Amino acid sequence: MDEAERFSHVVMLDQGRILASGSPADLKAQSGTAALEQAFIALLPRERRGGLDGESALPPRQEDDTEEVIVAHGLTRRFGDFTAVDHVELDIHRGEIFGFLGSNGCGKTTTMKMLTGLLPASEGEGFLFGQPVSAGDFSLRRRIGYMAQSFSLYGELTVRQNLMLHAALYGLENAKAIERSKALVRHFDLKEHLDAVADTLPMGVRQRLSLAVAIIHDPEILILDEPTSGVDPVAREGFWRELLRLAREQGVTIFISTHYMTEATRCDRVAFMHAGRVIATGAPTELQAAQGAATLEEAFIAYMELGGRAAEQDLPAMTPQAPETSAPVATPRGWFSGRRFRAYAWRESIELLRDPIRLAFALFGTVMLMLIFGYGITFDVDNIGFAALDRDGTPESRAYIEAYSGSSYFQRQGDAPDGDGLLQRLRGNKIALGIEIPPGFGADLRRGRTPEVSVWIDGGMPFRAETIEGYVSGAHNSFLTELARQLGQSVTQPASLVMRYRYNQAFRSIDAMVPALFAMMLMLIPAILATLGVVSERERGSITNLYVTPVRKLEFLLGKQAPYVVLAYVNVLLLTVMAVFVFGVPLKGSLFGLLLGGLLYVLASTGIGLLTSCFTRSQVAALFGTAVLTIMPTVHFSGLMQPVSTLQGGARLIGSVFPATYFLRTSVGAFTKGLGLVDLLPFIAATAAFWPVFLALAWLFLRKQET
Amino acid sequence: MLSLRNIWQLCGKEITSLLRDRVLFIFMIYACTLMVYAQATGTSHDLVRASLGVVDEDHSALSQRIIDGFLPPRFQAPVMVAPNEVDRAMDHARFTFVLNIPPDFQADVLAGRSPEMQLLIDATAVMQAGIGANYIQSIVSDETGRFLRRDAAASGDAVELKLRIAFNQTLESTWFTGAMALLQVINMLAILLTGAALMREREHGTLEHLLVMPVRASEIMLAKIFANGGVILGMSLLSLYVVLQGILGLRIAGSLPLFFAATAIYLFFAAALGIFLATLARSMAQFALLFILVQMPMYMLSGALTPLEAMPDWLQTAVQLLPTKHYVALTQAILSRGAGLETVWPELLAIFAMGAAAFAFSLARFRNFLSQQQ
Structure with missing residues (x-):
């Protein structure tokens, strides 16, 4: 207005x-x-008009009450080098409506937060009812009501639930809470909305509810931070009448900040705040008169100029944004406009670039995870702790145990006194293998009476148990072979099996795991990066931009995705360099195939994030949804741990319709299997199929209009 | 003094808003049931359904006998491949193993010429390559031996090896993979829900509102931990009793209530960690990345997927600090070794202590967290 x-x-x-x-x-x-x-x-x-007839003149205030209930002395707050609030002095009397006027970002909110104890002061002090403000003082908090700039209601709770919750948290007894809620519902005309969820209420009703919640405990001081922004004039008028009633009839002290001049003129006294300082305090008419100004606004400007600053600098600081960021007004024809796409991509990039911590997490996080996983996820089982229970104690039994301790796979961890001790140590996870040699082992062996050795393997982790089983039979056979050789027997087998470990002759875990990890890293981080894009706008309400601008859904989606694809692609390059130079995994096949597959893969992985973002209603749901949809299939069903060809049921099905499966084959093929571009093409083509599908689904889920 | 009434009120509020998000709720049910089911039944940590191709250039009774020796559940039915198809099939990961039986194999065996057979192993399938090769080796030599003796009598070795798998006689991996899937689900859920709930309250400004009321930061945090943890505990109950025990009919060696109690303690830790991560992050987007960067190593290095012994020493020392490592250890102890409280209490204590530490850190950071504007 x-x-x-x-x-x-x-x-x-x-x-x-x-x-x-x-x-x-x-x-x-x-x-x-x-x-x-x-x-x-x-x-x-x-x-x-909501019963708001005629001019609501400010009833004169009884000037005899000069008890100072809100006082600030040299109140200062610095954030790093920036001084947000600079030696502010305030004294507000009981029953007064005190206005706090200034542009956005001039320090009003910070001052109010310090006075409520939400923010510690860097210097100076605030007093409420003559006591210094302290964060821990609950008796003080019960006497204050606060309404923050944003409507700080619980959007998911109903009107009734919001009222009752606040009443309970202010320590009102149940009966009293119900009584107060009823009175407020009547007074603020909330009856018809009682069971509506707060998020669905019109702004004006939400504002009434916010005020109701703030005064449910009959506070003596009410601190209101720009309570009327975004509310229509009728609702605002009603709100002000309520404030006047509270101040005049109940003697509530009201400290209200605003940037509406019309509101400021209705206060008993106002303080002009500018760039962290209070530049003038007094009754509106006094301030006008002192500067010889026709309106309060002119008086404000006059005081600002007195402060010795050029008017241009004093304009409320706008968030620096490139002009392209707002959607272009001109409406290019056609189903897809490169300009609008670039505008969205640009805005999303700016948001990403403004958050260097997030950028660093995305890049260094990938590097860090790769280092940890590259060395940590390995299947080379060795140094298996074992204990022996030698009930025989002959050279033969010692030779048998020697067959184990001589192998690099095993490590002897002392002996067990008896069978129970052996099991006890297995149960306590001290050892993974127990060997029990029966009495008479050596004698039986010499007489050709096949003795029986018992071996216990910890079956807690099946993979490890089976590997140990293999090693045990290896050690056992080497004992037998040695025995046969000593007895001069033939040890030739009827047939032998020559094992050739293909692609990775040394059978090093790292050579296979590092390329396989590409599929995991390039799925999880890009998907999580992209997943908040759409839903965060929906939660903040800024998605209405999409509804009001002629931006088509596809341009919006692609614009949202593009920056993350670029960022994820930097990760593709980083990982490739790390694999070759840090882990020493040779790139035997086609680099071009790897890089092309990588591009298509990050399009798919960011696409999953975008898709989840489009069908969820909250950021939490989008995050969890993306985590569930990506982490488990990537880790378990894509061949990272277990070959897809050996999965079954739902796992197999998910594995075969998940992009990680195909990119894993691309990266393992390009690195370890040494495949050329032609051999990689089938996997690359399969990876490429996912992006259009995800995009189309996202397009379907993204409703152009609110329903 | 903590006000139990405040905590109770705030818990109610948390649960109401959590359950109001239907998409989230559906995701939670999906993760705790279908995902756990798919992982428990579809994947395995031992050698099952290994894919084997055979190039049989002998076509003899012996070669047939060897081929017939590869039985489920360890092996899928062997697939015959032509020699010129082998490379392509292995490049495309169709088979992890290809066994090549040369011409005149049977004749050479009978003549005592000790012929060679070749086994090609896809060494990029790290998890199955090693153990699978062992099994194939023993199947081949058993079948050859029996063929020669024409009967399946004793092996004739000088020493009989009696292998016993302690605690999990059948190497039943379904319970294990099921429990590990559940661990991952609750780990994700607890960290994410609790942390994001706090982030969201800050973004929406409701947190400030709470703090001008006579409510303590610790009460807010505890309410978040109890409420979110409680809902997730309910979900894991569903997973354990309905999916794993009810539908899959699995029986465990130890006490299910004890395992459930351990899960509750773990949840306390994970929820406290979520709060802690939230106090470190400045925005939901940062929190999301932080979550991935912390959650993934916690799970991948817990010993649930890979043997801890295989890690380099420095990493083995570092993982001692992971509560997931202790949780996996106690899960193995309870589920397959039948361990009781007297065995697993150190792990429980460690997890609880780490949870308490995370809680204390968050409390210390809370004011700071509040003053950080986006």
Whole structure:
């Protein structure tokens, strides 16, 4: 409304109907009011005025109460080098409506937070009821009501639940809580909304609920941080009448910040704040008179200039954004506009670049995880701890145990006194293998009476148990072979099996795992990066940009995805360099195939994030959804741990329709199997199929209009 | 003094808003049931359904006998391949193993010429390559031996080896993979839900609102831990009793209530960690990445997937600090070794202590966290 005063022609609308139109002066004259806002209300049909007839003159305040209930002395707050609040002095009397006026970011909110104890002061002190503000003082908190800039209601709770929760947290007894809620519901006209979820309420109702919640415990001080922004004039008028009633009838001290001049004029006293400093304090009329200004706004500007600053610098600081960031006004024709796509991509990139910590997490996080996993995920089982229970104690039994301790796979961890001790140590996970040699082992062996050795293997982890089983039979056979050789027997086998470990002759875990990990790293991090893109806008409400601008859904989606694809591709390059130079895994096959597959893969993985982002309603759901949809299939069903050809049932099915399966074959093929581009093509083609599918699904889920 | 009434009220609020997010709820049910089921039944940590191709250039009774020796569940039915198809099939990961039986194999065996057979192993399938090769080796030599003796009498070795798998006689891996899948689900859920709930309250400004009321930061945090942890505990109950025990009919060596109690303690840790990560992050996007960077190593290095003994020494020392490592250790102890509280209490204590530490750190960071604006 303040802005509207400056227009040459104003059209007032209510419920889609034109109420009046003309110059501000005409409209005011027409309705016989002093400000446009009042003119608007006066011009409304009676039933739409919400009972707000006539001018709500400020009843005179009894000036005899000069008890100072809110006081600030040299209150200062610094954030690093930046001084947000600079030696602020305030004294607010009981029952007073004290306005706090200034542009966005001038330090109003910070000052208020320090006075409520939410933020510690860097210097100076605040006092409430003569006591220093301290974060831990609960008796003080019970006497204060606070309404923050954003409507800080629980959006998922109903009106009733919000009221009852706040009553309970303020320590109201149950009966009292119900009584107060009822009174407030009546007073603020919330009855019909009682069981509606707060998020679905119109702004005006939410504001009434916020105020109701803030005064549910009958506070003596009410601190309100820009409570009326974004609320229509009728609701604002009603809100102010309620404030006046609280102050005048109940003696509540009200400290309210605003950037509306019309509101400021209704306060008993105001403080002008600018760039962290209070530049003037006094009754609105006094301040106007002191500067010889016609309006409070002019007085504010005059005080600002007195502060010795050029007017340009004092304009409220806008967030620096490139001009392209707003969607272009011109509407290019056609189903896809490169310009609009670039505009969205640009805005998303700016958001990403402004958050260097996130960027660093994405890049160094990948490097760090690769290092940990590259060395940590290995299947080379050795140094298996074992204990022997030698009930025989002959050279033969010692030779048998020697066959184990001589192998690099095993490590002897002392002996067990008896069978129970052996099991006890297995159960306590001290050893993974126990060997029991029966009495008479040596004698039986010499007489050719096949003795029996018992071996226990810890079956807790099946993979390890089976590997140990293989090693045990190896050690056992080497004992037998040695024995046969000593007895001069033939040891030739009827047939022998020559094992050739293909692709990785040394059978080094690292050579196989590092390329396989590409598939994991390039799935999880890009998907998580991209997953908040759409849903965070929905949660913040800025998605309405999509509804009001001519941006087509596809341009929006691609624009949202593009920056993350670029970032993820940097990771592809980083990982490739690391694999070759840090882990020493030779790239035997086609580099081009790897890089091409990598591009298609990150398109798919960011695509999953984008898709989840489109069908979830909250950031938490998007995050968890993406985590569930990517982590488990990537780790378990894509061949990272276990070949896909050996999976079964649902696992096999998920594995064969998941992009990681195909990219894993590409990267392992390119690195370890030494495949050329032609051999890699089938995998690359399979990977390529996912992106269009994910994009199409995201397109379907992203509704252009709110339902 | 903590106010139990405040905690109770805040818990109610947490649960209401958690359950109001239907998509999230569906994801939670999906993860705790279908995902755990798919992982328990579909994947395995031992050698099962190994894929084997055979190039039989002998076509003799012996070669047939060897081929017939590869039986489920360890092996899928061997597939005959032509010699010129071998490379392509292995490049495409169709088979992990290809056994090549040369011409005149049987004749050479009977003549005592000790012929050679070749086994090609896809060494990039690290998990199955080693153990599978062992099994194939023993099947081949058993079958050849029996063929020669024409009967399946004693092996004739000088010493009989009696192998016993302690605690998990049949090497039943379904319980293990099922329990590990559950671990991953609750780990993700607890860290994410609790942490994100705190992030969201800050982003929406409701956290400040709570703190101007007579409510303590510790009460807010505890309520988040109890409420989210409680819901997830309910989900794991579903997973354990309905999916794993009910549908899959699995029986464990130890006490299921003890395992369940251990899970509850673990949940306390994970939820506290979620809160801690949230106090480190400045935005939901940062929290999301932090979550991945912390969650993945916790799971991958816990010993649930790979043997700890195989890690380099420095990493083995480092993983002692992972509560997941202790949780996996106690899971193995309870599920397959039948260990009781007297055996697993050190692990339980370690997990609880780490949870308490995470909680204390978050509390210390809380004011700082609040003053950080996005």
